[in-house]
Amino acid sequence: MHTHENTVRLMPDVASQAQPHLAGALDWVGMDGIEVPVLFDAGDGSVQRSSAQVGAFVNLTRPDKRGIHMSRLYLLVDEYLSTRPVDPSVLESLLRGFLESHKELADRARISIRFDQLVRRAALRSSNSGWRAYPVSIEAHLCKDGFRLEVGTEVVYSSTCPASAALSRQLIQDQFAKDFDAGKPLDRAAVLAWLGSEKGIVATPHAQRSVARLLVRFHDGAPLNLIHLLDCVEQVLGTPVQTAVKREDEQAFALANGSNLMFCEDAARRIQRALDADDSIADFHVRLEHQESLHPHDAVAYASKGVTDGYGNRRG
Structure with a gap:
């Protein structure tokens, strides 16, 4: 007759074993x-579920x-992010949970969310x-100086x-001068036909x-209104890329391009002025990239x- 005893087998935890020769604090x-x-909720009142990558x-x-309790971070991320809509208060509570789960080990916490x-x-x-x-990145930090959150898109x-x-x-103009003799009166119908031909658009x-x-x-207390931010930027640029396009939409897009000629400097200043005027925004950083069709760069x-340094990086 065999006696079975209910025993708990202790599992090894090498992470708790100090290594004095490798001692050091880590960022x-x-x-x-x-x-x-x-x-x-991007700002339209509709909560959308997305697949995210989280740090x-x-x-x-x-x-x-020797190390931290990574499983505790994972379980907190799962508990908070898969059940509650992301907003500043939820993220601050989550980061406080990070620190609470690492008492005497850590005094700063951060999270990044990409979707x-x-x-x-x-x-x-x-x-x-x-x-x-639209790609969204949310970066939140918590330290002794307080909570800080930034949104990228x-x-x-x-x-x-x-x-x-x-x-x-x-x-x-040069082609028009070649095709219409300066010494003859202009025929309106001929000019209209010329403008509608390939000769009328030689370049x-x-x-x-x-x-x-x-x-x-955003300022403390301001909602993370992504759609408002996107609308603001797309409106000042005037030529955001389109989705469903019929002929009348394509023609309207061509008209918008002709009415919104811009160097990258022009686009940057348009956005800068618009975001400067937005009372909900405390700070911003914008990078404009015109992927040239004339140049390989x-x-x-x-x-x-x-304040930025000479490379466009923010100080502080």
């Missing part, structure tokens, strides 16, 4: 690329401790609409070069797909509300 320790669903970190202040937010966009002229996926748009447009107009300005990368810090401009 950040944690995990990146955690796969988790997140709930987010969760604390610092390690104890030189004598795509689908926003429905109406066509320019027709009654159609379609979806745009991107706006993709078309930019038509003003210099190229001027050169194209000059060539069209076209170059345009390119362009990207505005935004990093924004890009034209780039930076703009910021705060």
